[in-house]
Amino acid sequence: MPVKQPCSTTARAAHPPLPAADFARWQALIEQQTGVVISAQSQGFLQLALEERMRELGIFDPSHYYQRLIQGQGSAFEWSKLLAGLTVQETAFFRDPAGFDFLSHYLKQHPQQDERALMLWSVGCASGEEAYSLAITASEALGKGAAFGVLGSDINESALAKARAACYSAKRIAHLPGEFRQRYFSPSAEHGGFVVNAELAAKVCFTRLNVLALADEPFFNLDVIVCQNLLIYFRRERRFEILDQLARRLSLGGVLLIGTSEATGWQHPALAPAGAGAVQAFIRKQPGGAE
Structure with missing residues (x-):
């Protein structure tokens, strides 16, 4: 942003x-x-x-x-x-391909261990492309019938209205693989463009949230948190405060994915670095230090 x-x-x-x-x-x-x-x-x-x-x-x-x-x-x-x-509300479906590849691999390696649905969170979701990309990634990685939910949050109500409408122009989805366009989108004669299919959209919800007020939010036990292209526009000390809050909200074994330059110098005792190259991620350690 x-x-x-x-x-x-x-x-x-x-x-x-x-x-x-x-x-x-x-x-x-x-x-x-x-x-x-x-x-x-x-x-x-x-x-x-x-x-x-x-x-x-x-x-x-x-x-x-x-x-x-x-x-x-x-x-x-x-x-x-x-x-x-x-602000410039720049966003796109699968904007960070390497990051989504990492998440796909993570989800395949961390299937549901109990009856609890996996929960994924897009922080600063803008008009919803990242949140729906998370839902597509989870659907592909976990298989048909998998129980999961995606939360998208943003401070901008106008952007959230677009996200909830789940309708995107042909240009916005043109770069997606053909099987994704066919499987997860349908032409909309009423609105023009393409709408996210109801089955996938039902797994995604949106809420207004100011990241400065994270301490007051009830979101915990998240399996995946994605916060990219947001923190770089905050002062360093505030970035670290927000990251600390996000770390607290991860489930054991949960993953936090952030932009490659957004956490320089940040560490958290409960998290272990993960990812490599263009991917900067952290996994919450299991008791005893195991990941």
């Missing part, structure tokens, strides 16, 4: 630049509420995003919009709208 950067002279705010003190105040608020760091280079896009939301809401004073965000009714929804204007 990279922060948008200025790339042309057309990306200019309609009003004079924010005073330095006001920009610093907005920087602090956005980082406090979402963890996203707005650099000085992104000031123009911050101002554009603010002006767009204020125009849509009929607000003329930035201080009034600021108050709406920190205490107004529906502020969670408003944060979603503002972040959508500030």
